[in-house]
Structure formats: structure tokens, C-alpha cells
Amino acid sequence: MNQRRILDTTDLAILALLYEDARLNNKDIAEQVGLAPSSCLERIKKLQADNVILGSNLEVNLQLLGGNIQAMISVKLSDHNRATVVNLQQKWLALPEVLSLFHMGGDIDFFVHVSVADTSHLRDFVFNQITAFNEVSHVETALVYEHTKSITLPSV
Numbered sequence: 034m035n036q037r038r039i040l041d042t043t044d045l046a047i048l049a050l051l052y053e054d055a056r057l058n059n060k061d062i063a064e065q066v067g068l069a070p071s072s073c074l075e076r077i078k079k080l081q082a083d084n085v086i087l088g089s090n091l092e093v094n095l096q097l098l099g100g101n102i103q104a105m106i107s108v109k110l111s112d113h114n115r116a117t118v119v120n121l122q123q124k125w126l127a128l129p130e131v132l133s134l135f136h137m138g139g140d141i142d143f144f145v146h147v148s149v150a151d152t153s154h155l156r157d158f159v160f161n162q163i164t165a166f167n168e169v170s171h172v173e174t175a176l177v178y179e180h181t182k183s184i185t186l187p188s189v
Contacts, residue, residue, distance in 0.1 A: 038083045043068065047076055048085070049186040055089035100148030103132070103177035104155055106163060108143040111170040118142075121166065130158055146177075 040048070046066045050057055063073035080086045095103065110117065118136065125131050125145055135144040145163065149155045155174065163172055 038085060040085070044076060044080060044085075045186070047073065048080065051077075051086070051089075052186040053184040095148045099150050101150055102152065102155055103146070103148050103180060105175045105177060106143075106145040106147060106159060107141045107173045107175070108145060108163060108169055109140070109171040110142045110168050112168040113142070117168050121168065125162070128158075128162055130154075130162075 043066055047062055050062050050065060059074050059077065060070050062077075063070040066073065068076070077086070110121075121143070122134060122136065125134055125143075130147045130149055131145060132148055133146040135146075136142070137144060147155070147158060149158055159172060159174060163169060
């Protein structure tokens, strides 16, 4: 059974600060939540040990790296067994164009979020890396005009 850790208001305040800016140092977090730096660090370590904090990510300017186009590729499969799903996830996540992968319920099986240099690159990626698999029965591609992310910790 998966037990859910009970978070107090101080834990939630720490998480909210780190969710907004994972680069904050421990001293600044401690000051903002009203803890001694050593107590704050222990709480952060406990949140990590309990898998509440799973990691942190670096956000980069994709255009400066040559990623002039982002797209969401919706994929429908003809074969939905676990081995097929895991195989495709592993193959697609290993590709440098893939930013994220969403395994979905409903009519669409996957959304593949990609960054590519240009429309030719996008076309070739779809043909060579998506529709090349026999298990893929349908693909639709939508260009991403803008991608923004909330910096507010979700409350569930």
C-alpha cells in the first residue's frame, strides 16, 4: 500500500519556494519560512528521502540551441500491450528531439513533445521515428506557438 506523507504548512512553504525557483539556496529558503538553516536543510532532505521532491530540472532556451520549432505529435497505436508501450517509450525518450512524452488514456495513446530545427526536420522525425513503427496506426502533428509553465505549486 502506498502511504501518503502528511505535509505541514512549513513543508508546503518550502515546496512552493522550490517549485517557483529550484535554484534557491537553503539559507534563503530557511529565512523565508522562518526556520534555522540546519532545520530547513533537514526538512528538504526528508522531502527528498520520502520522494516528495523527485529532482530538479534545467530549463534552457531551445531556440539558442537550434530548436526553432516545437510540436506536439499525437500517436494512436494498433497494439496496446505493455511491451509495446514500454518499448516505444524507451525509444522515443532516448531521442534528442523529444522533450517529454505523455502516455494517455482515451483516443490518443501518446503525446510526444518535440523540438526540431525546421519543418523538414519535423517531417523527417515523424516519418523516421514515429510512423516507422508498425504499432503506430495514426499520427497528427500540431505546432506549439508558445509553451509556458506554472510556477505555482499545485494544491491537490
